[in-house]
Each structure stands twice: as C-alpha cells, then as structure tokens.
Amino acid sequence: MLTQKKLFDAPWLTPALGLLSVVVISVSLFFTFTAQPDVLQGYLTRILPIHVGASWLAYLAFGLTAVFGLTYLITRNYHWDRLSAASSEIGVVFIVLSLFSGALWGRPAWGAYWSWGDARLTTTALMLMVYVGMLMVRGMIEDTGRRARVSAVIGIVASVGVPINYLSVYWWSTLHQSPTLSIVERRSALQNSGILIGFLVGLLGFTILYVYLLRLRGQLALQQARLEEHELELELKGVLAHD
Amino acid sequence: MKANTKYIIGAVVVLIGIAVILTSSLQNNLVFFITPSEFARDQEKLGNRTIRLGGVVEPGSVKFNRDTIEVSFKISDGTTVLPISHKGTPPDLFREGMGVTVQGRLENGVFKGEELLVRHSEEYKAPKPGEKLDYRRIVAAIKDSQ
Incomplete structure (x- = not known):
C-alpha cells in the first residue's frame, strides 16, 4: 500500500504535477477563450484568468517564502531554506508575468501600460525589487548557515508586502480596480460564466504549477547542496590538491 | 539570548514599523486622484499645480473637436461637476x-x-441572451458628439 511518505517521495509525482498543471491551465484557457466578450471591454477580459492567476501565484510564493524561512529558523533544517529560496525565485518569475500581463491589459483598457502613483502598481514594483534584492543577497553570502539565516529574515520581513499589495486598492484611491471576487466580502462581480469558470480553474492550475515548480527547484537545490558538500569533502581530504 | 531569537525579534520590530508607516503617514501621499469636490474645496491651496482628478464622465457633455484633436467633457463625483479640456485621443x-x-x-x-x-x-458582464455589443453607441459616444 502507498503510504503518505512514500507518495510524497515518489519520483513520478513531480512530473505528474507538471503535466496536471498544463492540463488544468489548458482547460482554464479553453473556457476563457470560448467565453462571451464583455459588454464593456470586449475581448480584453480574456486576459483576466492569466493576470490574476500569475498574481495569485506570486502572492502564494512570497507568503510561503516567509513560512519556509520561519520554519528554517525554528528547525535549523536546510530543507526549509532550500524551499524558501525556491519559492522566492518562483515568486519573482510570476510577479514579472503579473506586471507584464497587467501592462498588456492596461494599455487598451486604461490608456497606459504603466502609471506611477497607483498604489497597486507601485507596491508590486517595490515587491519585485525587494525579492530580486533578496536573491542577490543570497548570491553574495557563501557561508550556508549565514545565507539561510539572513535570507529567512529578509523573506519574513518582505512578506508584509503581500497584504499591503492586496489591500492597496481598498486603502488608497487607485487606478487599479478592486478584486472581482472576494470571499471575505462574499461578493462576485464576474457575471460572465465562461470567464468565471476559466478564472477558478486557472487558480487551481496555477496553484498546481507552483507545487510542481517548488518541488522541481527544491530537488535541484538539494542536488546542488550535495555536490557542494562532496566537493568540500574532497578538498578536505586533499584529493583535489594532488591533481 | 541566542542569535536566532535576536533575529526573530528584530524582524518583528521592522515588520510592525513598516506596517505603521504605511497605514498612517503614506495615506495621503499614495492617493492616485482627488475628486472634483476635494478639488473645489482646496482650490486656493492647490492653485495651478499639476494634479490628477478622478470622476465620472457626465452624460451628454462629451464634445470632440476633430480639427484640433481636443476632447472636452465634464467630470462629476455626484455633487461637483468640473469642465475638462484634453488634447489627444x-x-x-x-x-x-x-x-x-x-x-x-x-x-x-x-x-x-x-x-x-x-x-x-x-465588474465583468457577458451580454444577456439576445443582447449584442452596442459598438455603435460606444463609438458614437466618442466620435459624433460635436
């Protein structure tokens, strides 16, 4: 029988998740692109599932960067540091996708690709800078323990950007509209079944994509750590010196 | 005190600090636009400084001049109506x-x-059954209201 632990370590799980995310996102795109055009925006609304999906994935990745970082500080197990680093890298990729898809939507809908002064846009750019900075700091520190500690602290502090970015459209008057679906407010302003299904299926697909990428990057980081450890051992034994 | 604990306490302090700054002092600086009412109230203070106004385009007020590529309209926030002249499409x-x-x-x-x-x-809406996108009305609102 397949136990939980065995399932989690199964070598086929990671590629299976990757394949599943492709299938689920394809289903989402099918519903999105067969949906009726919006009464106001016409075909523009079809970017919504991608734009919101990418933004959601970035939020999720940055939130979990902090959680994994905190778990590392408590357990001192490098497993969590590797996951935290992987998560922040994924977050950076998808916050860029969010900014890019937002710009593509903004030009025809608002009349501008970008506008400084909008709190949602500005805090998103700020978050990108902070996380790129975090990855740079990681690259600069060679000592594994120190690197893990420092980036865990940065990851925890930087995660404050997630709620600020999400709530910015409520706190300040912005160009960016407020969320279309809100579980807290029990409100949905998405009166287009095709886009709604595409959006919800897309959220699931992007979440699976995150888990896939996290496992993939985490496994790669583990291989890297083992290789570094091995090289260090060889060096200590003086094997490399004889070459 | 272990170095670990120090880091966690430090992180929490910085977190609270950032949250306080953002909710209190930045509230007024991060505003994307002001309403026509706020503009009318602070007009003396604002003078002819560059600002960003936000409101709803008043129905029946849009005029487009094809020769000078200027669009003039009124924006409203429900209480104050303000005439706007904008050059460009x-x-x-x-x-x-x-x-x-x-x-x-x-x-x-x-x-x-x-x-x-x-x-x-x-809000995103699909057209109701039988209803078609009224592109004519949309185009007319911009183009033929001279």
Missing part, C-alpha cells in the same frame, strides 16, 4: 458614464488635461 474605453482620471492643471478657469486614463470597475 482618449483611450478606447472612454465614454459617457465611465470613470476617468485626468492629470493636468487649471488654466483660465478650465482644467487642461495632459493625461487621460480610464478607470474601469471590477
């Missing part, structure tokens, strides 16, 4: 009853817009 979604923001300044009693952006809501 408005964005595709610009129409009567739509939310817009205009960056510009007051010149001889008319607000001269330099940047006109459309602010759409979070």
Whole structure:
C-alpha cells in the first residue's frame, strides 16, 4: 500500500504535477477563450484568468517564502531554506508575468501600460525589487548557515508586502480596480460564466504549477547542496590538491 | 539570548514599523486622484499645480473637436461637476458614464488635461441572451458628439 511518505517521495509525482498543471491551465484557457466578450471591454477580459492567476501565484510564493524561512529558523533544517529560496525565485518569475500581463491589459483598457502613483502598481514594483534584492543577497553570502539565516529574515520581513499589495486598492484611491471576487466580502462581480469558470480553474492550475515548480527547484537545490558538500569533502581530504 | 531569537525579534520590530508607516503617514501621499469636490474645496491651496482628478464622465457633455484633436467633457463625483479640456485621443474605453482620471492643471478657469486614463470597475458582464455589443453607441459616444 502507498503510504503518505512514500507518495510524497515518489519520483513520478513531480512530473505528474507538471503535466496536471498544463492540463488544468489548458482547460482554464479553453473556457476563457470560448467565453462571451464583455459588454464593456470586449475581448480584453480574456486576459483576466492569466493576470490574476500569475498574481495569485506570486502572492502564494512570497507568503510561503516567509513560512519556509520561519520554519528554517525554528528547525535549523536546510530543507526549509532550500524551499524558501525556491519559492522566492518562483515568486519573482510570476510577479514579472503579473506586471507584464497587467501592462498588456492596461494599455487598451486604461490608456497606459504603466502609471506611477497607483498604489497597486507601485507596491508590486517595490515587491519585485525587494525579492530580486533578496536573491542577490543570497548570491553574495557563501557561508550556508549565514545565507539561510539572513535570507529567512529578509523573506519574513518582505512578506508584509503581500497584504499591503492586496489591500492597496481598498486603502488608497487607485487606478487599479478592486478584486472581482472576494470571499471575505462574499461578493462576485464576474457575471460572465465562461470567464468565471476559466478564472477558478486557472487558480487551481496555477496553484498546481507552483507545487510542481517548488518541488522541481527544491530537488535541484538539494542536488546542488550535495555536490557542494562532496566537493568540500574532497578538498578536505586533499584529493583535489594532488591533481 | 541566542542569535536566532535576536533575529526573530528584530524582524518583528521592522515588520510592525513598516506596517505603521504605511497605514498612517503614506495615506495621503499614495492617493492616485482627488475628486472634483476635494478639488473645489482646496482650490486656493492647490492653485495651478499639476494634479490628477478622478470622476465620472457626465452624460451628454462629451464634445470632440476633430480639427484640433481636443476632447472636452465634464467630470462629476455626484455633487461637483468640473469642465475638462484634453488634447489627444482618449483611450478606447472612454465614454459617457465611465470613470476617468485626468492629470493636468487649471488654466483660465478650465482644467487642461495632459493625461487621460480610464478607470474601469471590477465588474465583468457577458451580454444577456439576445443582447449584442452596442459598438455603435460606444463609438458614437466618442466620435459624433460635436
């Protein structure tokens, strides 16, 4: 029988998740692109599932960067540091996708690709800078323990950007509209079944994509750590010196 | 005290600090636009500084001059109505009853817009059965209201 632990370590799980995310996102795109055009925006609304999906994935990745970082500080197990680093890298990729898809939507809908002064846009750019900075700091520190500690602290502090970015459209008057679906407010302003299904299926697909990428990057980081450890051992034994 | 604990305490302090700064002092600086009512109230203080106004395009007020490529309209927040003159083509979604923001300044009693952006809501609707996209009405609102 397949136990939980065995399932989690199964070598086929990671590629299976990757394949599943492709299938689920394809289903989402099918519903999105067969949906009726919006009464106001016409075909523009079809970017919504991608734009919101990418933004959601970035939020999720940055939130979990902090959680994994905190778990590392408590357990001192490098497993969590590797996951935290992987998560922040994924977050950076998808916050860029969010900014890019937002710009593509903004030009025809608002009349501008970008506008400084909008709190949602500005805090998103700020978050990108902070996380790129975090990855740079990681690259600069060679000592594994120190690197893990420092980036865990940065990851925890930087995660404050997630709620600020999400709530910015409520706190300040912005160009960016407020969320279309809100579980807290029990409100949905998405009166287009095709886009709604595409959006919800897309959220699931992007979440699976995150888990896939996290496992993939985490496994790669583990291989890297083992290789570094091995090289260090060889060096200590003086094997490399004889070459 | 272990170094570990120090880091955690430090992180928490910084977190609280950032949260306090953002909720209190930045509240007034991060505002994307002000309403016509706020503009009317603070007009003396604002003078002819460049600001960004936000409101709804008043129905029946849009005039487009094809020769000078100027669009003039009124924006309203329900209580105050303000005339706007903007040089340039408005964005595709610009129409009567739509939310817009205009960056510009007051010149001889008319607000001269330099940047006109459309602010759409979070509502997305499919046309009801039998209802078609009324592109004619949309185009007419922008083009033929001279």
